[in-house]
Amino acid sequence: MNTPSHWFETGDKGSSTWETSHELGSFGRLWHAFMTARVAIATVLVILQAFIYALGNITNRWSIAVCIAYLFATLAVRLWAKPRPPGSTFDAQWLSTIGVDVITFSALNFLQSGGINYTPLFALPVLLSSILGPILLAFGTAASVTLLLLADAWWNWLQALGDPNARFLQSGLSGSGFFLVALLANHLALRLAREEQLAKRSQSAARMQTQVNELVIEALADGVLVVDINGIVRSANPASRRLLAAGDSVRSAPFILAAENTWQPLAELMHRTFAEQSPQEADVSLNTPGGHTRRLHVRTRLAASPNGTHESLCVMFLEDLREMEARVRTEKMAAMGRMSAAVAHEIRNPLAAISQANALLEEDLQDAGHRQLTAMVRQNAQRLAHIVDEVLNISRAQAQLPAAQTSTLPLDDAVQKIASDWAGQTAASARMRVTLDSDNAVVGFEPEHLRRLMINLLDNALRYASDGAHAIDIATQVVTPGQARLSVWSDGQPLEQTVQTHLFEPFFSSESRSSGLGLYICRELCERYGALIGYQRVQRNGTDGNEFFVVFRPSPQFPNTPSPSFATMPT
Structure with missing residues (x-):
């Protein structure tokens, strides 16, 4: 704890005119102004004493020495002292300013060199203590100046120099004026300090509000x-x-x-x-x-x-x-999704009746052609039943994924069959190339769901690929032991950043006629089987293109293989 030396102690730590801070602001400017004024007054006093001495009117040469010493003292304070608000105390720094001023002006007033009245100079230490210090310090300075003036009048009365009543009256009036100056100046200084603190708080609040506004705008x-x-x-x-x-x-x-x-x-x-x-x-x-x-x-x-x-x-x-437009489509498709769920519920019963009737009809048919027709009805009814179940699963938006499936399939064989069937249906064989390099790894995926996943990715690639040879590239490979990777690449134009941000979100599409559900269904299927789907811009055979890749869950033969993670995959 710091215990400063002081003349006056009020016990109120908040009574000082200026708050102690690293940024002195107005206090520092006022302090430097007063110190400069003291140097100017000291210089004028030295010049005045020299002028009086040159005219031969000086009666006491001590006044010249006092003025020269005062000039050196003011210069030293101005050049080397640093402003420090006094708080509610009076320390050594203020002794070197107010104390020196009071002693110097009292000595000059006592010596009365050249018959000059130095009483008005006492206004400087009174103003200095009033503006830069607490009110108690200002009144103490005014009281000390008044007592010194009265003591000087009493000394002159003892020396029988002039009318004592006039000197006592002049000293009393001067002291009263100094008290009034101390009161008014201190009130003005307090008001200035409050305004400065208010301005600082307002500036701080404005800067904080500006930072908040910038953060909000940056996050928009x-x-x-x-x-x-x-x-x-x-x-x-x-x-x-x-x-x-x-x-x-x-x-x-x-x-x-x-x-x-x-x-x-x-x-x-x-x-x-x-x-x-x-x-x-x-x-x-x-x-x-x-x-x-x-x-x-x-x-x-x-x-x-x-x-x-x-x-x-x-x-x-x-x-x-x-x-x-995507948000509008999302709202429309969400409404359609709710309607689709209701329709799917209504389709279930007629579909079950159709399947049951087809099974009964198939029992009575002997003709091979008729049985082939009922088989087609049965297969498509089962397919419709799967679609209804998936629509209902999506509409329910279940928080937890379904249990992991136990069905497995050899990846290379399945990819080759699906790619061949798709190429035959779309006549894209000349534009497609298939590279199988996963050593026919076994992956946990339902065959029908893998078909849907690949058909969606291939349809998407065909939509944006060029007409050149090998514009679409399908490849499989082994990432780590027991973990396979499937990629569908096309030489289409790069996707914009806004499209990449919402790529796998439902109902988002770069085309106005698309429902935006294809890649979303692909992501849902991958998450169901613990696989990872992603997008990246890569180069194949010297040509840049868009690649959608799927990293499958490690096969059961390698239980210690880490699962695919976005943090470890290229983006």
Whole structure:
């Protein structure tokens, strides 16, 4: 605990005019101003004493020595002392300022060199103690000055120099004036200190609010641009930079909105906002250099200064129309999903009746052709029953996955058969290549579900692949002992970042006519059997393309093989 030396102690730690802080602010500026004033007064006193000495009117040479010593003392304090608020105490630093001033001016007033009255100089230490110290210190300084003036008047009365009544009256009036100056100056200093603290708190709150606003804007899914009247983007959040990205380049603010031809529709909307001084809303298309068209829904708001002291800013909100349409489709498909669940419930009973009637009919048929027809009815009824069960499973949105299946199959044989059947149905044999290199590893997967998984991935690859040879590549391989990997690659264009973000979500598709359920069903099937599905952009035979890969759960022969994890797979 620090125990400072002091003259006056009030016991109230909050009674000082200035709070102790590392940033002295107004206190530091006032302290330096007073110290400079003391140096200036000391310099004037030395010059004045020298002038009086030159005229031969000086009667006591000690006054010159006092003024020179005072000048050196003020210079030393000004150059080397550091400002420190006194709190409720009076320490050695204030003895070197107020104490020196009071003693110096009292000595000059006592010596009365050249007949000059030095009483007005006492206002400096009184003001210094009133503004930079607590009220008790100010009153103590005024009281000490008043007592010194009265003592000087009493000494002069003893020396029978002049009228004593006039000197006592002048000392009393001067002391009263010093008390009044101390009171008023201290109140003004207190008010200034409170205003400074209030301003600091307001600035701190404003900075905190600014940080909160920046965090909120940075986390927004919609793009936000702040543009001035000259078309310079002052601020851009990550979502807007992603939407405005031209190729692989991403601009960071500040930048000129009209710098890219792709952004011209946004620049025109910004100019219209400033010209009409009103918010604007429009759907715009940005043609990227890669040949893609990004459609955005843009809303603008004008942030205008109420008194015209600051420039106006245009705030632009950017939203990807594809994501908006995907949300609308999601809502529609969710409603359709609920309806599908109800329809599936209604289909179950007629389907069971059809299956039962077909079985009874099949018992009485002897003709091979008729029995073949009933077999087709039976197979398709079973297939419809599987579809109904899957629709009901998806609609229930069960929190837990079904129990692991015990069915296994050799991967290479199953992939070869499914790929051959699909190529025959789509006439894509010339564009497809199959590479089987998993040593016919055994994976835990239902054959019908693996078929659905591959058909969805192959249909998706065919939709975006070129017409060249080997535009679609199907491959199997062994990742680790007992763990196999299946990949479907096509030489299509790279997927945009927004598409990759929602790739396996239900009802999301880059095409308006697609339901967006294909990849979602693939993910659900993989999760059901403990497999991992993912996407990456890779190169095959010198050509970049899109690869969807499935890493299967380790086979039972290798129980210690780690399960597939997103953290260990390429992205």
